[in-house]
Amino acid sequence: MTISLDCDVLIAGAGPTGMSAAIALHDFGFKVMIIDRHESGLDFSRAILVNSSALRALKPFGIDEKIGKAGVPFTSMAIRGLRGDILSGAVGDPSPDGIRPISLPQLDTEHCLNEGLFERGLQVERPLSLISFQQDETKVESVVEGPSGPRTLTSRYLLGADGAHSKVRQILGIDHHRTPEPLEMYSQDAILAWEGEPDLVIWILDSGAVMAMRIGKDRVRFAATTRATFEELGLSPRIQKTTWESDFEVHFAQVDTYGQDRVWIAGDAAHIHSPIGGRGMNMGIADGIRFAEAVRDGNFEAYAADRHQVSGPWVRKNRRFTTLVSDSSFKGRAFRTLIRAGYRTVSMVLGGKAAQTIFSAIAQG
Secondary structure (H helix, E strand, O other): OOOOOOEEEEEEOOOHHHHHHHHHHHHOOOOEEEEOOOOOOOOOOOOOEEOHHHHHHHHHHOHHHHHHHHOEEOOEEEEEEOOEEEEEEEOOOOOOOOOOOEEOOHHHHHHHHHHHHHHOOOOEEOOOEEEEEEEOOOOEEEEEEEOOEEEEEEEEEEEEOOOOOOHHHHHHOOOOOOOOOOEEEEEEEEEEOOOOOOOEEEEEOOOOEEEEEEEEOOEEEEEEOOHHHHHHOOOHHHEEEEEEEEEEEEOOEEOOOOEEOOEEEOHHHOEEOOOOOOOHHHHHHHHHHHHHHHHHHOOHHHHHHHHHHHHHHHHHHHHHHHHHHHOOOHHHHHHHHHHHHHHHHHHHHHOHHHHHHHHHHHHHO
């Protein structure tokens, strides 16, 4: 029996996860459609670093070169208290294949991926929302709706790369296991003189933690456990302009399964965590490409097992660490005191080699 298909794979969601999957699927010889319910992409950048693992996954498709040209290599880092550096130095040599992390706001990363779509004759169809779907042994029929009304798209497979509130995940009935009580955090993008500063600075304070990441010439992203902790640093006189800021909630979630039969999920639809560690977008990119490989190889169980093995331990580790650096109780303050003492000891014993080893492990993702 011949099936009339609109595409081999329909992708719901055109963030980095969905676009990475679309590019890989196209290069593997599959017909792809990618839709998104928003009229346009993000107007701010959640992520600010493309790590070595994501760049390595994108390399076969040439997107790593675009990101490398658009961004700034991540080469230096410092861990500080209020009184100055505890540990500082170069990130160290890149991984054996020479791939070094790149500092680049997510908006620019998405631009690189959009360029990759355009070069392949692909474009995101928007605004187009996934309303429902049903699957059988040979196909998936998805009802989508845009300005002209609802229509049905038939594909061999459906990928839900549609974010933390994934419609695909909800219809499949997969539990996100989302934490009921969120943590509060604060972030801002600022223009200030940052010459001579490391690419990444992490302050570990009694009240919490603050991260500063260079995202361009005199452009820095700050992320803090609270607004008050950020203000404790006393950086306000140096800031020439705040271009974006937000008090936001952080949840943690990890699915037990990544899908079933012909419908699967990836990225934030499968796992969410705090921005500490910078792996959210990067794991999503890898999810998208691994899904494309699963379509090519016909091995979706391997896709689910591989991605769960990566994201599951990280979400648990990220939640523990974020909770402890955010905790304002005696336990949290004691934990941060121990971290500072530990880094000072390592620095005294191993010197510059300690910074290179620790920072390289953080940067490679």
